[in-house]
Amino acid sequence: MLTRRDFLRATLIGSVAGAAATTRSLWAAGRLAWPKPIGLELYTVRNLLPKNPLGTLKAVAAVGYKELELGLPAPPTITPARFKSYEQETGLKLISGFLPLPKTVDDWKKGLDQATAYGVSYTACSNVERIDADAWKRMADLFNECGRLSKPMGIQFTYHNHIREFERLGNTDGYEILLTRCDPKFVKMEMDIFWITYSGRNPLPYFQRFPGRFPLLHIKDLKKGITVNPDEFPGRSPNPFTEVGQGRIDWPKIFAHVGQAGAKHIFVEQDECDVPPLEAIKISYRYLKNLRLS
Numbered sequence: 001m002l003t004r005r006d007f008l009r010a011t012l013i014g015s016v017a018g019a020a021a022t023t024r025s026l027w028a029a030g031r032l033a034w035p036k037p038i039g040l041e042l043y044t045v046r047n048l049l050p051k052n053p054l055g056t057l058k059a060v061a062a063v064g065y066k067e068l069e070l071g072l073p074a075p076p077t078i079t080p081a082r083f084k085s086y087e088q089e090t091g092l093k094l095i096s097g098f099l100p101l102p103k104t105v106d107d108w109k110k111g112l113d114q115a116t117a118y119g120v121s122y123t124a125c126s127n128v129e130r131i132d133a134d135a136w137k138r139m140a141d142l143f144n145e146c147g148r149l150s151k152p153m154g155i156q157f158t159y160h161n162h163i164r165e166f167e168r169l170g171n172t173d174g175y176e177i178l179l180t181r182c183d184p185k186f187v188k189m190e191m192d193i194f195w196i197t198y199s200g201r202n203p204l205p206y207f208q209r210f211p212g213r214f215p216l217l218h219i220k221d222l223k224k225g226i227t228v229n230p231d232e233f234p235g236r237s238p239n240p241f242t243e244v245g246q247g248r249i250d251w252p253k254i255f256a257h258v259g260q261a262g263a264k265h266i267f268v269e270q271d272e273c274d275v276p277p278l279e280a281i282k283i284s285y286r287y288l289k290n291l292r293l294s
Contacts, residue, residue, distance in 0.1 A: 030292035030293045030294045031292060031293055032291070032292055032293075033251070033252065033255035033256075033258075033288070033291040033292060033293050034255060034258070034266060034288055034291065036264075036265075036266075037065075037066035037067050037093075037265075038064065038065055038066065038067070038266060038268065038285060038288050038289065039065060039066065039067030039068060039069060039095060039265055039266055039267040039268070040060055040065045040067070040068055040069070040267060040268050040269075040281060041068075041069045041098075041218060041267040041268065041269035042060075042068055042069065042070050042071065043071055043098075043269060043271070044268065044269055044270050044271075044273070044277055044280070044281060045060065045277050045278065045281070046071075047277070048277065048278070049075065049078070050075040050077055050078075053075075053077060053078050053082070053083075053086060054086055054089065054090075057086050057090045057092055058089075058090055059278050060090075060092065060278075060281065061090040061091055061092050063278075063281055063282050063285050064285050064289060065092065065268075065281070065285060066091070066092065066093065067092070067093050067094075067095045067265055067267070068092050068093065068094045068095065068096075068267075069094075069095060069096040069097070069098060069124070069216075069267045070083070070094055070096075070097055070098065070118070070120075071097075071098045072097040072098060072099050072111070072114045072115065072118065073114055074118070080117040080118045080119070083118060084118075084119065094118055094119065094120055095120060095121055095122060095265050096120055096121070096122040096123065096124055096158075096190070096216060096265070096267070097114065097115045097118055097120040097122075097123050097124075098123075098124045098125070098160070099111040099114065099115065099123050099124070099125050100125065101125045101126060101127050102125065102142065102146060103142075104142075105142070105145050105146065105149070108142075108145075108146040108149060108150075109149065111123065111125075112149060112150060112153060112155065115150075115153075115155055116153055116155070120155065121154065121155060121156065122155065122156045122157075122158055122190075122215065122216055122265070123150065123155055123156070123157055123158065124158045124159065124160045124190045124216065125159060125160065126159065126160040126161065126162055127139065127162075127164060127165075127174075128162050128164060128233070129164065130164055130167065131164070131174070132169060133169040133170065133172060133174075133177060136169070136174040136177040136178065137177055137181060139178070140177055140178050140181035140182045140187075141181070143157065143159060143178070143182050143186075143187045144181075144182055144183050144186055144187060146186075146187075147182070147183065147185070147186025147187045148186050150186070151185070151186060156188055156215065157186060157187055157188070158187070158188045158189055158190040158215065158216055159178060159182075159187065159188075159189055159190065160189075160190040160191075160192055160218065161175060161189070161190075161191060161192055161195055161196060162192065162195045162233070163195055163198060163199040163230055163233065165178070165199075166196070166199040166200070166201050166230070167231075175206075179206070179209075179210050179213065184210075184212075184213060188213050188214065188215050188216075188262075189210075189213050189214045189215075189216075190214075190215075190216035190217070190218060191203060191206070191214045191216075191217050191218070191261070192217075192218035192220070192269075193217060193218060193219060193220065193249060193254060194218065194220040194221065194222055194241070194249070194269075195218075197222055197248075197249055198222060198228055198230060198234070198240070199230045200228070200230045203254060203257075203261075204253070204254075204257055207257045207258075207260045207261040208257075208260065211260050211261070211262060212261075212262035213261075213262060214261040214262055214263055215262055215263060215264040215265065216263070216264070216265050216266075216267065217258070217261070217263050217265075217266045217267070218266075218267055218269050219244055219251075219266050219267065219268050219269070219284070219288065220241060220244065220268065220269045220270050220271070220284075221241070221242045221243060221244050221245065221246055221247030221248070221249050221251075221284075222240060222241070222242070222247045222248050222249055223238075223239070223240050223241065223242040223246075223247050223248070224247055224248045226238060226240045228240075236272055239272045239273075239274060241270050241271050241272050241273070242270075242274070243270065243273075243280050243283035243284045243287070244268060244283075244284035244287050244288055245283070245284070245287030245288070245291070246283065246287075251287075251288075251291060252291065252293055252294075255291065255293060256293055266288075268281060268284045268285065268288070270284065
């Protein structure tokens with residue numbers, strides 16, 4: 001006959017075993033690849049944002065995004081004061097401002113005025129022109145000056161890659177020049193995983209050689225079956241961009257090394273979408289939110 005004491009003992013043993021099984025199950029599932037807030041580059045919704053800024057940002061927040069990167073100068077309807085009110089209403093936070101490539105220090109001072117007005121912690125800029133090694137060196141020197149100006153204002157200067165950075169220039173390339181010539185205190189990188197993959201390079205050796213230099217990452221995927229020509233920017237037909245997790249990039253491998261990269265923030269970006277942009281950003285968010293590492 002089962003006594004009360006036997007019943008309680010059996011229940012306790014079962015509870016402990018169940019908890020252990022749950023723990024094993026969670027451990028087997030692995031840790032979250034990115035437990036921090038997931039951000040969105042608002043270029044993805046560029047056709048929606050100027051027409052209905054608050055409505056678009058509410059839709060972005062409803063998906064689950066918490067952080068933003070915004071191209072500056074922003075559309076005329078989105079003043080710094082208005083954007084800050086949108087942040088308060090939606091719970092979103094603007095982390096980074098994407099600025100035009102400066103040609104001079106004075107150019108950058110104007111950009112910094114915009115960045116400080118919007119309250120960003122990071123800025124990014126990029127080059128899409130084919131230039132020689134000397135031009136990359138001059139650009140690196142200018143970036144050092146820009147970074148020195150930015151630092152006292154609480155803003156980290158970063159550079160965003162496309163594909164021109166990886167074209168061979170003798171025994172080097174533009175990205176190598178920037179990483180070795182720029183002062184790590186003043187200039188860091190916003191690595192775009194799509195474009196470095198499209199160029200034929202692997203992000204991981206850069207994370208290993210230059211740890212901590214990549215506080216921002218652009219997360220977007222390259223479609224399977226697309227013919228890649230790293231010497232030229234792809235056209236829009238066929239569209240080479242797809243939602244994160246739907247393409248050929250090995251995201252678990254990338255996220256296994258984001259700590260080494262020094263990544264602080266990630267921004268989903270999709271230059272062109274085959275489905276409505278708000279649907280595309282949902283697909284990418286759900287993939288990243290559930291991505292686990294073994």
